[in-house]
Amino acid sequence: MVTTTNSTTTPTTTPTTRNNLSSIGSQLVSQLGSGSGIDRAALVDSLTNATFLPQSERLTSKKTSMETQISDLGLMRSSLSKLQTAVSTLSNRDTFNAKAVAVPNTSLISITKLEAKATAGDYRLQVEQIAQSQSLSSATFNSTSAPIGTGTLTLRFGDWASDGSFNVNTAKTGAPIVINETNNTLAGLRDAINNAGIGVQASIVSDGGNYRLLMTAPSGETNEIEITATESADSPGLASFNFNENSKALVQEQEGKDAKLRVNGLLVSRESNHITDVIAGMEFDIFNSSPTEVISINITEDRAAAETAIRDFVKAYNDFLKEVNQLTGFNTETKEYGSLAKDPLAKSLLQSVRTSMTSAVPGVDGGFGSLSALGIRTEMDGSLKIIEDGTNMDFRAAMDKHYDKVVDLFTPKTGSTAAGINVTAFGARTAVGEYDVVITQQAEKGRYDGAAITAGTFDTTGKDYGFSILVDGVAASPIQLPANKIYGSGAEMAADMQSLINLDPALKAAGVAVEVRFNQTENRFDFISNAYGSSSNVSFASVSDDMDELGITATAGTAGKDVAGTVDGVAGFGFGNVLLPAIGSKAEGLSMVIEPGSTGGKISFSRGLAGTLTALADNFVKASGLISDREATINKNIEKVDEEKKTLEMRTEAYRARLQSQFAAMEMIVRSLKSTGSFLDGLNDRLPFTAKS
Structure with missing residues (x-):
């Protein structure tokens, strides 16, 4: 039988169709679950890393590379410092003059x-x-705390002549020993003398229950001592320690003698x-x-020390070359270049040192201007080798036959054609070469020239010879010449005045002094400062009336003069008798002592190989040197990378937050879809044609 159906007939859903729709809905709901079913955190990390991790790794790698450069620059500095140490030994002429x-x-x-x-x-x-020291002993005291009076004991050095006269030693300064209420005992005097620091030793010696003060002068016949007491009126007693031409209260136990x-x-x-x-x-x-x-x-x-120093230098250079090549060259084992392979400073350092080793040393002549003349050869790899093949050109021949030239090759050298110009120092900026020096003003010492006197004898008997003097601006305490003393000559009186002036504590503390001469030609006393220059002067602030007899009045003296001159036509700077070339000139750093009477000459300067290398190395390794500057630059770049990483981290977190927000919105949509799916799944069961029977 045939069954027909018209267009208005509702189709019938079969169980199979119904089951398929139900399965699709169930799968969708199952996939969505309570949300998207996706590991949102992992996905956000994956997306963030995919976007920013390459940039972060690039910055990390860049920072690591720069930190490696900093470390390797430190290694390069250490290696160069070792070479500099070896070179410094060769820059000292004492190494060659042992x-x-x-x-x-x-x-x-x-x-x-x-x-x-x-x-x-x-x-x-x-x-x-x-040599033997003079020693003096005092009278006996019943205890070390026995009172001795107060006042001042003036100690001076000189020579006691056989006739009992004392000749002052103007080359040595004594001291005033002040005794007051705090130290007016035998023990106090002992300590005061020892604390004066003039070389006189004082000790207390027990003598059968009593005590004596024993004073021992420095050894030498002109280091014997004179002691003059100035007692306090209300506390006498110091006169018992006199030992001078007028009073010898002490006993000389031993005279001074020279070796x-x-x-x-x-x-x-x-x-x-x-x-x-x-x-x-x-x-x-x-x-x-x-x-x-x-x-x-x-x-x-003893040339062994110099030879050892040269061999150590060659080894130090080869070690330096090997270490620096590892930092700048290609490592065949690791197949990598050193961290400083592209660093311009490292290349410049290596090239500069190599050039110094192979080039002629400026200012060195006589055929020994380079290491090759010494029998030290540069190998293909740049290292040095000492040649000892028995020829006239090897290292041994140079050391044995041309030692003086070897010394000049390595060490700095200064020279002067004028005996009155002495080069005493040079600086890091001093250029090698020869310089013409012209002295336009002689250095002079400040002085006071007394007036001519007519007296034929020099006798203080019945006279008051006292004065106050200023030396180089420093005022001395009032000075008094010894009373009732007859000097054999003006020179003897001048020596006494010089000794008393230079004995003053204020002058000694300031490091200033005078020379007092008796000018026999002009029949006058001249007082001359020991210092040169415009700040040098000698003047008398006040004098007693009788000083006029010695041609000395309370007037100012004549200031000294600083030396003046030019170096290669450029005016230098004079201070006292020292002339310094102008700052910025080629000769800057040289220091010259100009002796009186010198009008000029030619000076020369050569650093030698060791001096050149020392200056070169110092330019790199010193605290403010090129390596430190390079390290500072790299550290600034590291700081920039750190800032870039911070910025990247901020961008990363912002991107992560945006992804998290987007995925959160997606979750809301998924949840909405889930609800819709559940509704559709239930609707399927309620529809007329899909409802479960």
């Missing part, structure tokens, strides 16, 4: 110091007399048993005398 000494076994002397400046040669010594010795037959005397200047550069102590014993001393040059 000496050795041979002395036979003897009980007479002992060598205490041998300097590089010692002159090589053979010396024969004979010790005829050892006497012969050097290659020449008799010399010295005030101390510690001899420092008989053989230049060698010091020794004398213990005993024996005119018949001859001591043979042999001083020879």
Whole structure:
């Protein structure tokens, strides 16, 4: 039978169709669950990292690279400093002038110091007399706290002649010893003398239950002491310590003597048993005398120290080259370039040092202007090698035959064609070369020239010779010449005045002093400051009436003058007798002492290889040097990277927040769809044609 259906007939949904729709709805709802079913946090992290992680890694890598550069710059500085240490030894001429000494076994002397400046040669010594100190003892006191009075004890150094007169030693200054209520005992006097710091030793010696003060002067016959007491009117007693031409209350236990010795037959005397200047550069102590014993001393040059220093320098340079190449070159093992391979400063440093090693040293002539002349060759890899092949051009030949030229190759050297111009220093900015020096004004000391006098004798008996003097602007306390003293000459009186002036505590504290001369030609006293320059002067603030007899009045003296001159035509700066080239000139940093009478000359300066390398290294490694500047620049770039990372982190967090917001909105949509899905799923069961039967 055939069944027909017209267009108005509602189609019948089969169970299979109904089950498929139900399955689709169920799958949608199952997929959505309570939301999207997606790990939103992981997805946000993934999207954020995909967007910003490459930038973050780039900045991190950039910072790591710069931090590595900072570290490697420190290694480069350390390596260069090691080279600089080796070079500094070669920049000192004492390294090349080292000496050795041979002395036979003897009980007479002992060598205490041998300097590089010692002159090589053979010396024969004979010790005829050892130095001795004068000692003075006081009367006895019943205790160390016994009162001694108050006032001042003036101690001066000199020589007691056989006739009882005292000749002042103007080269040595004594001291006024002030005794007051705080130290007016025997023990107090002892301490005051010792604390004066003039070399006089005071001690208290027990003598059968009583006590004596024992004073010991420095050794030497011109270091004997004179003591003059000025007592307080209300507390006398200090006169018991007088030891002067008018009163000798103390007992001389021992006189002062000089050491006497012969050097290659020449008799010399010295005030101390510690001899420092008989053989230049060698010091020794004398213990005993024996005119018949001859001591043979042999001083020879010791070039071993210089040779060792040169070999150490070559090794230090090769180590430096190896270490820096690791920082700037290609590592065949790691297949990577060093962190400083593209750093312009590192390249400049390496090139500068290499150039200094291979180039001729400016200012050095005589055929020994480079390391190659010394037998030190540069290898293909840039390292140095000492050639010792037995030829006339090797290292050994240079050291044995041309040692003086080797010294000039390495060490800085100054020279002057004028004996009166002494170059004493140079600076980091001083350019190598020769300079013409012209002196336009001589340095002078401040002075006071007294008026001519007519007196033929110099006698203070019945006179009041007192004055107040200013030296280089420093005022001394009132000074009084000893009363009732007859001087044998104007020179003796001048020596006494000089001693009393320079004894003043204020002048000693300021480091100023005068020289007092008796000008026999003009028959006058001249007072001359020890200092040169415009700040030097000598004047008298006040004088007693009798000082007029000595040609001295209360007037100002004549100020000194600073030296003036030009260096290569450019005016220099004079201070006292020191002339300095103008700042900014090629000769800047040189310092010259100009002796009186010098009108000019030519000076020269060479740094030598060691000096050149020292200045070069210092330019890089000093606190304000090029390496520090480079490190500062890199540190600023690191700070910029840190700022960029902070900005990137802020952008990252903003992007993350935006994604989280977008996914939260999606969740709301999904939840809405879920509700719609649930509604549709229920509707399917309620529709006429899909309802479950």
